[in-house]
Amino acid sequence: MNPIILAVIVVSVIGVIAAIMLAVASIVMAVPVDEKAEKIREELPGANCGACGFSGCDGYAAALSKGETTCTTLCSPGGSEVSKKIAAIAGLEAGTVAPQAAVVLCQGNAHNAGTKLVYSGVKSCKMATQLFGGPKDCVYGCVGFGDCIDACPYDAIHICDGVARINPLACRACKACIKTCPKGLIELMPLHQAKAAVLCVNHDKGALTRKECKAGCIGCMKCVKACEYDAVKVENFCAKVDYDKCIGCGKCHEVCPVKAIDVIELGKIALKSINRI
Protein backbone atom coordinates (compact mmCIF):
# COMPACT_ATOMS: atom_id res chain seq x y z
CA MET A 1 0.00 0.00 0.00
CA ASN A 2 1.06 3.56 -0.61
CA PRO A 3 2.95 4.58 2.60
CA ILE A 4 1.31 8.02 2.59
CA ILE A 5 -2.17 6.57 2.62
CA LEU A 6 -1.14 4.05 5.27
CA ALA A 7 0.19 6.89 7.45
CA VAL A 8 -3.05 8.82 7.06
CA ILE A 9 -5.05 5.72 7.95
CA VAL A 10 -2.94 4.93 11.03
CA VAL A 11 -3.17 8.45 12.42
CA SER A 12 -6.90 8.69 11.68
CA VAL A 13 -7.61 5.33 13.31
CA ILE A 14 -5.69 6.33 16.44
CA GLY A 15 -7.59 9.61 16.43
CA VAL A 16 -10.98 7.97 16.05
CA ILE A 17 -10.20 5.45 18.81
CA ALA A 18 -9.10 8.25 21.14
CA ALA A 19 -12.19 10.30 20.27
CA ILE A 20 -14.58 7.42 20.90
CA MET A 21 -12.80 6.58 24.15
CA LEU A 22 -13.10 10.17 25.39
CA ALA A 23 -16.72 10.50 24.27
CA VAL A 24 -17.73 7.30 26.02
CA ALA A 25 -15.77 8.20 29.15
CA SER A 26 -17.30 11.65 29.37
CA ILE A 27 -20.80 10.17 29.20
CA VAL A 28 -20.24 7.13 31.42
CA MET A 29 -18.25 8.94 34.05
CA ALA A 30 -20.05 12.26 33.96
CA VAL A 31 -20.11 13.90 37.35
CA PRO A 32 -23.33 15.79 38.02
CA VAL A 33 -22.47 19.47 38.12
CA ASP A 34 -24.26 21.70 40.56
CA GLU A 35 -25.82 24.15 38.09
CA LYS A 36 -27.08 26.49 40.77
CA ALA A 37 -23.61 26.78 42.27
CA GLU A 38 -22.12 27.41 38.83
CA LYS A 39 -24.57 30.24 38.19
CA ILE A 40 -23.98 31.81 41.59
CA ARG A 41 -20.25 31.49 41.02
CA GLU A 42 -20.58 33.45 37.79
CA GLU A 43 -22.24 36.35 39.60
CA LEU A 44 -19.61 36.54 42.36
CA PRO A 45 -16.67 38.88 41.73
CA GLY A 46 -14.14 36.04 41.57
CA ALA A 47 -11.38 37.66 43.59
CA ASN A 48 -11.29 34.71 46.02
CA CYS A 49 -10.54 37.20 48.77
CA GLY A 50 -12.28 35.23 51.52
CA ALA A 51 -14.28 38.15 52.92
CA CYS A 52 -17.34 35.86 53.10
CA GLY A 53 -15.54 33.45 55.40
CA PHE A 54 -15.54 30.61 52.87
CA SER A 55 -12.62 29.23 50.90
CA GLY A 56 -13.00 31.66 48.01
CA CYS A 57 -15.90 32.31 45.64
CA ASP A 58 -16.34 28.62 44.75
CA GLY A 59 -16.75 27.77 48.41
CA TYR A 60 -19.38 30.47 48.97
CA ALA A 61 -21.30 29.46 45.83
CA ALA A 62 -21.32 25.80 46.87
CA ALA A 63 -22.43 26.67 50.41
CA LEU A 64 -25.29 28.84 49.14
CA SER A 65 -26.41 26.21 46.66
CA LYS A 66 -26.38 23.40 49.22
CA GLY A 67 -28.19 25.55 51.76
CA GLU A 68 -25.30 25.53 54.24
CA THR A 69 -25.80 29.26 54.52
CA THR A 70 -28.82 31.40 53.68
CA CYS A 71 -27.06 34.71 54.08
CA THR A 72 -26.63 36.41 50.69
CA THR A 73 -24.93 39.51 52.04
CA LEU A 74 -21.57 37.98 52.93
CA CYS A 75 -19.82 39.15 49.77
CA SER A 76 -18.64 42.63 50.66
CA PRO A 77 -16.68 43.21 47.42
CA GLY A 78 -19.88 42.51 45.45
CA GLY A 79 -22.13 44.58 47.67
CA SER A 80 -25.90 44.83 47.47
CA GLU A 81 -25.97 44.28 43.72
CA VAL A 82 -24.37 40.84 43.88
CA SER A 83 -26.55 40.00 46.88
CA LYS A 84 -29.64 40.72 44.80
CA LYS A 85 -28.43 38.58 41.90
CA ILE A 86 -27.35 35.55 43.92
CA ALA A 87 -30.52 35.74 46.01
CA ALA A 88 -32.56 35.48 42.82
CA ILE A 89 -30.64 32.42 41.67
CA ALA A 90 -30.58 30.66 45.03
CA GLY A 91 -34.19 31.57 45.85
CA LEU A 92 -33.19 33.39 49.00
CA GLU A 93 -33.85 36.80 50.42
CA ALA A 94 -31.63 39.62 49.22
CA GLY A 95 -30.16 42.04 51.69
CA THR A 96 -28.29 45.28 51.59
CA VAL A 97 -24.58 45.30 52.14
CA ALA A 98 -23.57 48.59 53.68
CA PRO A 99 -20.53 49.61 51.66
CA GLN A 100 -17.42 49.78 53.78
CA ALA A 101 -13.78 50.56 53.24
CA ALA A 102 -10.68 49.88 55.27
CA VAL A 103 -8.75 52.62 57.05
CA VAL A 104 -5.27 52.56 58.55
CA LEU A 105 -5.53 53.99 62.04
CA CYS A 106 -2.17 55.70 62.15
CA GLN A 107 -0.84 59.15 61.35
CA GLY A 108 2.70 58.34 62.33
CA ASN A 109 4.36 59.49 59.13
CA ALA A 110 7.94 60.69 58.94
CA HIS A 111 6.83 64.16 60.04
CA ASN A 112 4.89 63.06 63.13
CA ALA A 113 6.63 59.99 64.50
CA GLY A 114 10.27 59.64 65.50
CA THR A 115 12.40 56.58 64.88
CA LYS A 116 14.45 54.72 67.45
CA LEU A 117 16.60 52.57 65.21
CA VAL A 118 17.82 52.24 61.64
CA TYR A 119 16.37 49.02 60.31
CA SER A 120 18.13 47.40 57.39
CA GLY A 121 16.69 43.89 57.51
CA VAL A 122 14.07 42.20 55.40
CA LYS A 123 11.51 44.72 54.18
CA SER A 124 8.55 43.17 55.90
CA CYS A 125 6.37 44.59 58.67
CA LYS A 126 6.14 41.20 60.34
CA MET A 127 9.93 40.82 60.49
CA ALA A 128 10.61 44.41 61.51
CA THR A 129 8.03 44.20 64.30
CA GLN A 130 9.97 41.41 65.96
CA LEU A 131 12.92 43.75 66.48
CA PHE A 132 11.94 46.09 69.34
CA GLY A 133 8.45 46.45 67.89
CA GLY A 134 9.60 48.11 64.68
CA PRO A 135 11.86 51.05 63.80
CA LYS A 136 9.47 53.79 64.96
CA ASP A 137 9.38 55.15 68.51
CA CYS A 138 5.74 54.12 68.75
CA VAL A 139 5.37 50.35 68.89
CA TYR A 140 1.67 50.58 67.99
CA GLY A 141 1.99 52.49 64.72
CA CYS A 142 2.34 51.57 61.09
CA VAL A 143 5.74 50.08 60.26
CA GLY A 144 5.37 51.10 56.65
CA PHE A 145 6.98 48.15 54.84
CA GLY A 146 3.70 47.29 53.14
CA ASP A 147 2.79 43.73 54.10
CA CYS A 148 -0.78 44.91 53.50
CA ILE A 149 0.12 45.98 49.93
CA ASP A 150 1.05 42.39 49.09
CA ALA A 151 -2.11 41.10 50.76
CA CYS A 152 -4.49 43.47 48.93
CA PRO A 153 -6.07 41.75 45.91
CA TYR A 154 -7.38 45.08 44.58
CA ASP A 155 -4.18 47.12 44.60
CA ALA A 156 -5.83 49.72 46.85
CA ILE A 157 -2.99 50.27 49.33
CA HIS A 158 0.08 52.43 48.95
CA ILE A 159 2.75 53.66 51.30
CA CYS A 160 2.66 57.45 51.67
CA ASP A 161 5.39 59.06 53.71
CA GLY A 162 6.10 55.89 55.70
CA VAL A 163 2.51 55.01 56.51
CA ALA A 164 0.15 52.71 54.60
CA ARG A 165 -2.83 54.49 53.04
CA ILE A 166 -5.87 52.83 51.55
CA ASN A 167 -7.71 54.26 48.59
CA PRO A 168 -11.32 53.91 49.80
CA LEU A 169 -12.67 53.93 46.25
CA ALA A 170 -10.55 50.94 45.27
CA CYS A 171 -11.06 49.13 48.57
CA ARG A 172 -13.66 46.35 48.48
CA ALA A 173 -13.66 45.61 52.23
CA CYS A 174 -12.34 42.06 51.86
CA LYS A 175 -10.38 42.28 55.13
CA ALA A 176 -7.24 40.73 53.64
CA CYS A 177 -5.12 43.63 54.96
CA ILE A 178 -6.77 43.47 58.37
CA LYS A 179 -5.67 39.87 58.73
CA THR A 180 -2.15 40.67 57.55
CA CYS A 181 -1.26 43.79 59.54
CA PRO A 182 0.95 42.69 62.45
CA LYS A 183 -0.06 45.77 64.42
CA GLY A 184 -3.81 45.32 63.96
CA LEU A 185 -4.07 48.90 62.71
CA ILE A 186 -6.59 48.49 59.94
CA GLU A 187 -10.35 48.45 60.41
CA LEU A 188 -13.48 48.84 58.32
CA MET A 189 -15.51 52.06 58.31
CA PRO A 190 -18.77 52.96 56.58
CA LEU A 191 -18.04 54.28 53.10
CA HIS A 192 -20.76 56.84 52.56
CA GLN A 193 -21.35 58.28 56.03
CA ALA A 194 -19.29 60.94 57.76
CA LYS A 195 -17.92 59.43 60.95
CA ALA A 196 -15.34 60.49 63.48
CA ALA A 197 -12.36 58.14 63.64
CA VAL A 198 -9.45 58.02 66.03
CA LEU A 199 -6.45 57.63 63.78
CA CYS A 200 -4.28 56.18 66.51
CA VAL A 201 -4.13 53.02 68.62
CA ASN A 202 -1.34 54.01 70.98
CA HIS A 203 -2.06 52.64 74.46
CA ASP A 204 0.87 54.32 76.22
CA LYS A 205 0.22 57.00 78.80
CA GLY A 206 -0.25 60.50 77.40
CA ALA A 207 3.17 61.87 78.30
CA LEU A 208 4.93 58.95 76.65
CA THR A 209 2.70 59.10 73.58
CA ARG A 210 3.56 62.78 73.17
CA LYS A 211 7.26 61.91 72.96
CA GLU A 212 6.65 59.13 70.48
CA CYS A 213 4.35 60.79 67.97
CA LYS A 214 2.92 64.25 67.43
CA ALA A 215 -0.40 62.88 66.26
CA GLY A 216 -0.84 60.16 68.87
CA CYS A 217 -3.94 59.94 71.09
CA ILE A 218 -2.95 60.92 74.62
CA GLY A 219 -6.17 59.82 76.26
CA CYS A 220 -7.07 63.29 77.60
CA MET A 221 -10.82 62.51 77.61
CA LYS A 222 -11.73 65.82 75.96
CA CYS A 223 -13.49 64.08 73.10
CA VAL A 224 -15.50 61.95 75.53
CA LYS A 225 -16.76 65.07 77.29
CA ALA A 226 -17.45 66.88 74.02
CA CYS A 227 -19.48 64.06 72.46
CA GLU A 228 -23.22 64.50 72.95
CA TYR A 229 -24.04 61.03 71.69
CA ASP A 230 -21.86 58.96 73.99
CA ALA A 231 -20.04 57.61 70.96
CA VAL A 232 -16.43 58.04 72.15
CA LYS A 233 -14.81 55.90 74.83
CA VAL A 234 -11.27 56.03 76.19
CA GLU A 235 -9.75 52.72 77.16
CA ASN A 236 -6.10 52.24 78.05
CA PHE A 237 -5.26 55.84 77.21
CA CYS A 238 -6.63 55.67 73.68
CA ALA A 239 -9.99 56.90 72.39
CA LYS A 240 -12.27 54.75 70.26
CA VAL A 241 -15.36 55.80 68.31
CA ASP A 242 -18.51 53.69 68.14
CA TYR A 243 -19.46 54.19 64.46
CA ASP A 244 -23.09 53.18 65.13
CA LYS A 245 -23.60 56.04 67.57
CA CYS A 246 -21.41 58.66 65.86
CA ILE A 247 -23.22 61.14 63.62
CA GLY A 248 -20.11 62.92 62.42
CA CYS A 249 -20.79 66.30 64.05
CA GLY A 250 -17.07 66.94 64.47
CA LYS A 251 -17.13 68.32 68.00
CA CYS A 252 -14.52 65.83 69.14
CA HIS A 253 -12.21 66.94 66.35
CA GLU A 254 -12.54 70.55 67.47
CA VAL A 255 -11.46 69.84 71.03
CA CYS A 256 -8.75 67.28 70.31
CA PRO A 257 -5.38 68.83 71.22
CA VAL A 258 -3.34 66.52 68.96
CA LYS A 259 -5.95 66.14 66.19
CA ALA A 260 -5.78 62.39 66.43
CA ILE A 261 -9.52 62.27 65.93
CA ASP A 262 -10.94 63.37 62.62
CA VAL A 263 -14.28 63.26 60.81
CA ILE A 264 -13.96 61.28 57.61
CA GLU A 265 -16.35 60.42 54.87
CA LEU A 266 -14.38 57.83 52.98
CA GLY A 267 -16.48 57.85 49.83
CA LYS A 268 -15.86 61.57 49.31
CA ILE A 269 -12.12 61.61 49.80
CA ALA A 270 -10.47 62.77 46.61
CA LEU A 271 -7.57 60.59 45.52
CA LYS A 272 -5.09 63.43 45.96
CA SER A 273 -5.90 63.98 49.60
CA ILE A 274 -5.57 60.35 50.68
CA ASN A 275 -2.14 61.37 51.85
CA ARG A 276 -3.70 63.60 54.43
CA ILE A 277 -5.87 61.18 56.38
Place this chain on the structure above:
Amino acid sequence: MTKAFLAILVTAILTENFLLSKFLGICPFLGVSKKLNTATGMSMAVIFVMLLATAVTYPINKFILVANDMAYLQTIVFIFVIAALVQLVEIVLKKYIPALYSALGIYLPLITTNCAVLGVVILNVDNGYNFAQSMVNTLGAGLGFLVAMVMFAGVRERLESCDVPKFMQGLPITLVAASLTSISFLGFTGIVEGIFG
Protein backbone atom coordinates in the same frame (compact mmCIF):
# COMPACT_ATOMS: atom_id res chain seq x y z
CA MET B 1 20.59 -6.08 36.01
CA THR B 2 19.56 -4.03 39.03
CA LYS B 3 22.77 -2.12 38.65
CA ALA B 4 21.92 -1.19 35.08
CA PHE B 5 18.48 0.05 36.13
CA LEU B 6 19.95 2.02 39.02
CA ALA B 7 22.45 3.58 36.64
CA ILE B 8 19.62 4.68 34.32
CA LEU B 9 17.63 6.03 37.27
CA VAL B 10 20.48 8.03 38.78
CA THR B 11 21.55 9.32 35.37
CA ALA B 12 18.02 10.57 34.70
CA ILE B 13 17.72 12.25 38.10
CA LEU B 14 21.15 13.85 38.45
CA THR B 15 23.36 14.07 35.39
CA GLU B 16 20.70 14.25 32.71
CA ASN B 17 18.20 16.24 34.76
CA PHE B 18 15.35 17.28 32.51
CA LEU B 19 15.02 20.81 33.83
CA LEU B 20 18.59 21.70 34.65
CA SER B 21 20.60 19.82 32.03
CA LYS B 22 18.24 19.21 29.13
CA PHE B 23 16.23 22.41 29.63
CA LEU B 24 12.92 20.75 28.90
CA GLY B 25 9.80 21.91 30.72
CA ILE B 26 11.20 25.33 31.60
CA CYS B 27 7.71 26.86 31.55
CA PRO B 28 6.48 25.12 34.73
CA PHE B 29 9.98 25.45 36.18
CA LEU B 30 9.68 29.24 36.14
CA GLY B 31 5.89 29.42 36.36
CA VAL B 32 4.86 27.26 39.30
CA SER B 33 8.01 27.22 41.39
CA LYS B 34 6.98 30.17 43.54
CA LYS B 35 5.70 28.05 46.37
CA LEU B 36 6.82 24.68 47.60
CA ASN B 37 3.39 23.08 47.63
CA THR B 38 2.47 24.08 44.07
CA ALA B 39 5.92 22.94 42.90
CA THR B 40 5.39 19.55 44.53
CA GLY B 41 1.85 19.25 43.14
CA MET B 42 3.05 20.04 39.64
CA SER B 43 5.94 17.58 39.90
CA MET B 44 3.65 14.80 41.10
CA ALA B 45 1.37 15.43 38.14
CA VAL B 46 4.38 15.36 35.80
CA ILE B 47 5.66 12.05 37.20
CA PHE B 48 2.18 10.57 36.89
CA VAL B 49 1.62 11.73 33.33
CA MET B 50 5.15 10.81 32.22
CA LEU B 51 4.79 7.23 33.48
CA LEU B 52 1.38 6.89 31.92
CA ALA B 53 2.54 8.36 28.62
CA THR B 54 5.52 6.02 28.43
CA ALA B 55 3.39 2.99 29.24
CA VAL B 56 0.96 3.82 26.46
CA THR B 57 3.27 5.16 23.76
CA TYR B 58 5.84 2.36 24.00
CA PRO B 59 3.54 -0.34 22.58
CA ILE B 60 2.08 2.09 20.04
CA ASN B 61 5.56 2.93 18.81
CA LYS B 62 6.75 -0.67 18.74
CA PHE B 63 3.75 -2.48 17.31
CA ILE B 64 2.15 0.16 15.09
CA LEU B 65 4.73 2.72 14.00
CA VAL B 66 7.96 0.72 13.84
CA ALA B 67 6.21 -2.39 12.59
CA ASN B 68 4.78 -0.42 9.65
CA ASP B 69 8.01 1.47 9.07
CA MET B 70 6.43 4.79 10.04
CA ALA B 71 8.71 5.92 12.87
CA TYR B 72 8.69 9.41 11.35
CA LEU B 73 5.14 9.82 12.68
CA GLN B 74 6.36 9.54 16.29
CA THR B 75 6.07 13.20 17.27
CA ILE B 76 2.56 13.77 16.00
CA VAL B 77 1.16 10.44 17.20
CA PHE B 78 2.77 10.83 20.63
CA ILE B 79 1.39 14.34 21.17
CA PHE B 80 -1.97 13.08 20.06
CA VAL B 81 -2.03 10.04 22.31
CA ILE B 82 -0.68 11.89 25.36
CA ALA B 83 -3.26 14.66 24.99
CA ALA B 84 -6.14 12.20 24.71
CA LEU B 85 -4.77 10.17 27.58
CA VAL B 86 -4.49 13.10 29.96
CA GLN B 87 -8.07 14.09 29.15
CA LEU B 88 -9.21 10.57 29.92
CA VAL B 89 -7.25 10.46 33.17
CA GLU B 90 -8.82 13.76 34.16
CA ILE B 91 -12.33 12.40 33.64
CA VAL B 92 -11.54 9.20 35.54
CA LEU B 93 -9.94 11.07 38.43
CA LYS B 94 -12.85 13.49 38.66
CA LYS B 95 -15.24 10.60 39.00
CA TYR B 96 -13.39 8.19 41.26
CA ILE B 97 -10.69 10.09 43.16
CA PRO B 98 -11.99 13.67 43.57
CA ALA B 99 -9.36 14.42 46.22
CA LEU B 100 -6.51 13.66 43.84
CA TYR B 101 -8.37 15.50 41.08
CA SER B 102 -8.58 18.70 43.10
CA ALA B 103 -4.94 18.30 44.12
CA LEU B 104 -3.66 17.79 40.56
CA GLY B 105 -6.62 19.48 38.90
CA ILE B 106 -5.08 22.63 37.48
CA TYR B 107 -1.75 21.01 36.71
CA LEU B 108 -3.01 18.10 34.63
CA PRO B 109 -4.19 20.11 31.60
CA LEU B 110 -1.12 22.31 31.94
CA ILE B 111 1.27 19.45 31.31
CA THR B 112 -0.74 17.79 28.58
CA THR B 113 1.49 19.18 25.90
CA ASN B 114 4.50 19.94 28.02
CA CYS B 115 7.73 19.28 26.17
CA ALA B 116 9.19 17.41 29.15
CA VAL B 117 6.53 14.72 28.78
CA LEU B 118 6.96 14.43 25.02
CA GLY B 119 10.72 14.67 25.49
CA VAL B 120 11.01 11.72 27.82
CA VAL B 121 8.92 9.54 25.52
CA ILE B 122 10.97 10.39 22.44
CA LEU B 123 14.28 10.08 24.27
CA ASN B 124 13.25 6.60 25.43
CA VAL B 125 12.81 5.63 21.79
CA ASP B 126 16.02 7.35 20.69
CA ASN B 127 18.03 5.59 23.39
CA GLY B 128 16.66 2.24 22.23
CA TYR B 129 15.39 1.31 25.69
CA ASN B 130 13.13 -1.70 26.16
CA PHE B 131 9.86 -1.35 28.10
CA ALA B 132 11.32 -1.84 31.60
CA GLN B 133 14.26 0.46 30.89
CA SER B 134 11.89 3.08 29.48
CA MET B 135 9.75 3.03 32.61
CA VAL B 136 12.80 3.36 34.87
CA ASN B 137 14.20 6.20 32.78
CA THR B 138 10.81 7.92 32.86
CA LEU B 139 10.56 7.54 36.63
CA GLY B 140 14.05 9.00 36.93
CA ALA B 141 13.16 11.92 34.68
CA GLY B 142 10.04 12.60 36.77
CA LEU B 143 11.94 12.39 40.05
CA GLY B 144 14.63 14.65 38.60
CA PHE B 145 11.87 17.13 37.72
CA LEU B 146 10.62 16.91 41.32
CA VAL B 147 14.10 17.42 42.76
CA ALA B 148 14.79 20.44 40.56
CA MET B 149 11.37 21.99 41.23
CA VAL B 150 11.59 21.55 45.01
CA MET B 151 15.16 22.88 45.08
CA PHE B 152 14.24 25.88 43.00
CA ALA B 153 11.10 26.56 45.01
CA GLY B 154 13.35 26.75 48.06
CA VAL B 155 15.66 29.17 46.27
CA ARG B 156 12.73 31.34 45.22
CA GLU B 157 11.24 31.41 48.69
CA ARG B 158 14.57 32.76 49.91
CA LEU B 159 14.54 35.30 47.07
CA GLU B 160 11.15 36.59 48.26
CA SER B 161 12.64 37.93 51.46
CA CYS B 162 15.67 39.49 49.78
CA ASP B 163 16.01 43.14 48.96
CA VAL B 164 16.38 42.75 45.20
CA PRO B 165 17.30 45.88 43.19
CA LYS B 166 14.28 47.16 41.32
CA PHE B 167 15.57 46.44 37.81
CA MET B 168 16.23 42.82 38.76
CA GLN B 169 12.92 42.14 40.46
CA GLY B 170 10.65 39.42 39.13
CA LEU B 171 11.73 37.38 36.12
CA PRO B 172 15.33 38.65 35.77
CA ILE B 173 16.42 37.52 39.24
CA THR B 174 14.48 34.29 38.76
CA LEU B 175 16.41 33.52 35.59
CA VAL B 176 19.73 34.31 37.29
CA ALA B 177 18.80 32.00 40.15
CA ALA B 178 17.74 29.31 37.67
CA SER B 179 21.06 29.47 35.84
CA LEU B 180 23.00 29.19 39.11
CA THR B 181 20.90 26.19 40.18
CA SER B 182 21.56 24.69 36.78
CA ILE B 183 25.32 25.17 37.17
CA SER B 184 25.19 23.40 40.50
CA PHE B 185 23.94 20.29 38.71
CA LEU B 186 27.06 20.32 36.52
CA GLY B 187 28.81 19.02 39.61
CA PHE B 188 27.14 15.65 39.15
CA THR B 189 28.92 15.04 35.82
CA GLY B 190 30.62 11.67 35.86
CA ILE B 191 29.01 10.58 39.12
CA VAL B 192 27.21 7.64 37.47
CA GLU B 193 30.38 6.29 35.86
CA GLY B 194 32.09 6.70 39.23
CA ILE B 195 29.49 4.71 41.14
CA PHE B 196 28.23 2.16 38.65
CA GLY B 197 31.04 2.02 36.07
